[in-house]
Amino acid sequence: MKAKVKMKGYIEINQESCKGCQICFYFCPKSSISDSGSINSSGYFSACFSDNSECNACGICAIVCPEAAIEVYRE
Amino acid sequence: MTIKTVYKRPKLLKERLFHYCPGCGHSVIHKLLCEVIDEMNLKERIVCIPPPGCSVFAYNYLDIDMAESAHGRGAAVATGIKRVSPETIVFTYQGDGDLSAIGTAETIHAANREEKITAIFVNNAVYGMTGGQMAPTTMIGQKTTTSPYGREVNKEGYPLKMSEILSVVEGTVYIERTAVNSPKNIKKTKKAISKAFQVQIDNLGFSMVEILSPCPTNWKMSPIESWHWVDKEMVKEFPLGVIKDRIKVKKC
Ligand SMILES: Cc1ncc(C[n+]2csc(CCOP(=O)(O)OP(=O)(O)O)c2C)c(N)n1
Ligand code: SF4
Numbered sequence: 001m002k003a004k005v006k007m008k009g010y011i012e013i014n015q016e017s018c019k020g021c022q023i024c025f026y027f028c029p030k031s032s033i034s035d036s037g038s039i040n041s042s043g044y045f046s047a048c049f050s051d052n053s054e055c056n057a058c059g060i061c062a063i064v065c066p067e068a069a070i071e072v073y074r075e
Numbered sequence: 076m077t078i079k080t081v082y083k084r085p086k087l088l089k090e091r092l093f094h095y096c097p098g099c100g101h102s103v104i105h106k107l108l109c110e111v112i113d114e115m116n117l118k119e120r121i122v123c124i125p126p127p128g129c130s131v132f133a134y135n136y137l138d139i140d141m142a143e144s145a146h147g148r149g150a151a152v153a154t155g156i157k158r159v160s161p162e163t164i165v166f167t168y169q170g171d172g173d174l175s176a177i178g179t180a181e182t183i184h185a186a187n188r189e190e191k192i193t194a195i196f197v198n199n200a201v202y203g204m205t206g207g208q209m210a211p212t213t214m215i216g217q218k219t220t221t222s223p224y225g226r227e228v229n230k231e232g233y234p235l236k237m238s239e240i241l242s243v244v245e246g247t248v249y250i251e252r253t254a255v256n257s258p259k260n261i262k263k264t265k266k267a268i269s270k271a272f273q274v275q276i277d278n279l280g281f282s283m284v285e286i287l288s289p290c291p292t293n294w295k296m297s298p299i300e301s302w303h304w305v306d307k308e309m310v311k312e313f314p315l316g317v318i319k320d321r322i323k324v325k326k327c
Contacts, residue, residue, distance in 0.1 A: 009081070021291075027258060042092065060139045061084035067093060067103035072081040072164040073142035 009057025009074045011049050017069040018046035024061040024070065030054045061064060085109035087118060087138045095134060098298020100288025101130050103255040104197060106239065108168075108216025109137060109263045115272060121164040122156055124149045126178075128170035128224055129203040150185035153192040166193040171212040172202040175237045182241070184283040189246030193271045194283040199290040200309060207293030211235035214308055219293070234312050238285045242319040248280035250319040254287035256305040260315070279325040287313055 013033075018040065024033045024047060032053030040046045047069075049055070057074035087109035093102045112121055118139055125133035127146040134141040144152040149167030157165045166175075174182050174244050185192065201219055209219040209226060212234050216225040238252050249271055250308040255262040264286055271282035287309050289301035296304060 017092055019097035023098055023298055023302065026302075027297045044097070044128045057079075060305045063258045063261050064103070066095070066097070066099060066104050066106075068088055068102075071083050073082050074079045074081050075076055 007026075009055040009072065011055065011057075011061060011073070012071045013047055013049055014069040014071075015040050015046040016042070017046075018044060018065045020044040020046055021066060022047070023064050023066065026045055027060050027064050029058065029060065030056070079182050089136055089138050090239055092190070093136060095129060096290075096292040098289060098291045098301060099129070099288070100199060100255045100290070101197060103261060104168075104195065104264070104286055104288065105130075105133065105136050107255075107261065107268060108195070109264060111269045111272065112137075112139060113267060115276075117164055117272065120162060121166070122299075123169040124152050124156075124165065126167070126169045126173040127204070128173050130168055130170065130197065131204065133168055147164050147173050147176070148181055149173065149178060150181040150190070150192065150194065154185050154188070154190050157190060157192050160277075161191070164193075164272060166195055166272070166275075168195045169197065170203065170235075171198045171200065171210045172205075172208075175211045175235050179237075182237070183244060186241050186244045186247045186283075189280045191275055191278055192281060193275050194281075195268065195271075196283055196285040197288045197291075198285055198309075198313065199288045201232075201290055201293045205263060205291050205295055207290075212237075212313075214312055217308075218295075236313065236315075238283065238318045241281075241283060244281075244291055246320045247283065248325055249274045249282040249317075250285070251283075251317045252285040252287070252313060252315050254305050254315060256287070256289055256308065257304040263315075274322060277322075277326070279322060285313070285318075287315070 036048035064068040251267040269324040291301035
């Protein structure tokens, strides 16, 4: 999933490796990650990044993500 | 506009789904190991000894050489490899059922012989893989499948503190206890792992990082509850920090 722009940072979440543990929901200081509501092929509700977030690419979500499913970019 | 990558999936982590449960600390630790090995440029000269336990398939994920050991015998296998190939950096990856129960003897004696190896000790307070039985590290009062009413001191004794025990063994050089339950602790764990590897690179002696690691499935908690439980309960019994640091003494 590709989320984007007009902000300082954004993340990409690999929906297929996400196990819906929701650890990133809790630690994201900008509350930018939430449940996508869709189930991936392993049967987990994966996380998604909200487009209108204030993400500043702090990288916390990627540090805590147990599945290494999140990549973080700064514009 | 240029786009800068702030965090990328570690290079040494194979493109493969972890079999670990959602929120499990093992996956975070695998990630950290990949990052440290890559940053220290050790891929070509490092060997991991994974254990029986949830991390038995570690070789499916870390793109480095591995030699599986029998339950608890990690330190013995590592000793063999290190002695025939002293240039190789050898580390064991062991659970608490492995290192602090069936493998207590091997671990203490390898440390006492000052083997130049590193132990990554994943303490999740239970036997994870076999269904959440009580381990020597289980907390007092903690319910497990073999202590359904909670661990009782007068029957099952106290949580075993391997880091403290090993700290009084002469051959150990660096021992630190960390956790993987918050961004700050995860960063500290990464630093501790690289320090422990550096002790081995400098040929100083035995090093160990004990990592408190959440096991949401067997603790019967949601992932985030289990990450909090490490702070709320485990840290009281297993305080974080450097338990022993003889690096300076050994260097001079
Ligand atoms: C000699 C021997 N005894 C028992 C077992 C069964 N066994 C496999 S894994 C395991 C427990 C592992 O627990 P721990 O080391 O805490 O690792 P975790 O699964 O929690 O990561 C046991 C008892 C075995 N494989 N070999
Ligand atoms: S049982 Fe516990 S230690 Fe094993 S994979 Fe699941 S959460 Fe991790």
